Amino acid sequence: MAERKLAERKLDRIEVEIAGERSAVTIDLEESPLGWLARRRGRDGRIFISPAQLVAGERLRADFTRAQMTPRLTADWGAVARSSTRGAPGLTIPEAALAARQRLSRALEAAGPEFSGLLMDVCCFLKGLEQVEQERGWPSRTAKVVLSLALDRLARHYGLSEAAQGPARSRTRVWKAGDQAP
Incomplete structure (x- = not known):
């Protein structure tokens, strides 16, 4: 049954840049x-959300997961063991989780309240869009329209866009003729 469930999943690989390091994630x-x-x-x-919006949303989710902010269904007994060995009363947060929390906070601040x-x-x-609309x-x-606007702002924060754009006009730096003898 678990093998069947795994085969039915639709996995995709996308490129994500986090702290200047690009990596492919599934x-x-x-x-x-x-x-x-x-x-x-x-x-x-037209598609409902663009690839840049998808990458921005998944990047936010990755930082949320790395920040260890997902709700727990059970008690975290590891914190008790860590606090007794290091002397700190359960306040130790890995640096990676702390950095992810800071990135998450900056991204949400850029998106606005x-x-x-x-x-x-x-x-x-x-949460599904129907659930969000209901709540x-x-x-x-x-919710689809508002989510699109929110993902646009998030993608802008991450520096993602649909197409690369350069300056409208640039100066010619070198002009070489092809009259060089072999």
């Missing part, structure tokens, strides 16, 4: 509401 497109939106198209034929809650709900806690009392299909 994401489960069935698990994330963003993956579902990235595969769907609207009536006009109007979008940060929605980004946390959809990207980090994996917030929004009309149907508004």
